[in-house]
Amino acid sequence: MNLPKFGMYCLQEQIQLPPFQSLTGILHNYLTGDDYPSREFCNNIQQYNVAFAMTLVGVKIDNLVTRQSVPYCFKIQEELHYLTSALFSHGNQTPIYAQIYILDTAEQLNVRRANNNNLDPVVMDNL
Numbered sequence: 001m002n003l004p005k006f007g008m009y010c011l012q013e014q015i016q017l018p019p020f021q022s023l024t025g026i027l028h029n030y031l032t033g034d035d036y037p038s039r040e041f042c043n044n045i046q047q048y049n050v051a052f053a054m055t056l057v058g059v060k061i062d063n064l065v066t067r068q069s070v071p072y073c074f075k076i077q078e079e080l081h082y083l084t085s086a087l088f089s090h091g092n093q094t095p096i097y098a099q100i101y102i103l104d105t106a107e108q109l110n111v112r113r114a115n116n117n118n119l120d121p122v123v124m125d126n127l
Contacts, residue, residue, distance in 0.1 A: 026126045040120045048127060051116045054098040 023031065030041040041048060050056075095103065100111050113121050 030123070030126075037120065037123050037126075041123050044119060047116060047119055048123070051112050051119060051124065052127065054101065056097065 022028075030038050032038070094115060095111050096115065100108050103111060109125055112124055113119075116124070
């Protein structure tokens with residue numbers, strides 16, 4: 001079996017990565033479809049990813065790298081931080097990140113919808 005090789009980014013082809021497994025189900029439909037929910041998902045894929053994240057990565061981005069004409073490379077300067085919160089929200093605070101995952105499934109969806117009111121609620125429910 002020939003595995004994909006990646007040149008200058010993976011030690012001049014010394015690293016071999018296995019092929020991706022095929023997606024199935026709703027995620028496959030959203031990534032390959034041409035209907036409204038698929039376009040909504042693809043146009044806002046980063047926001048949907050954040051809506052389901054357990055933590056947030058905090059970094060100082062080197063903007064000199066991101067403005068280049070070569071393929072984008074995520075370069076971190078100085079320190080990498082994972083921004084987390086307490087397991088339970090305090091008082092009237094709306095749960096965020098990992099706090100959402102300990103809620104009942106229906107309540108998780110309600111909180112995610114409230115935290116991301118610009119995203120399609122049906123797509124959120126399907127994910």
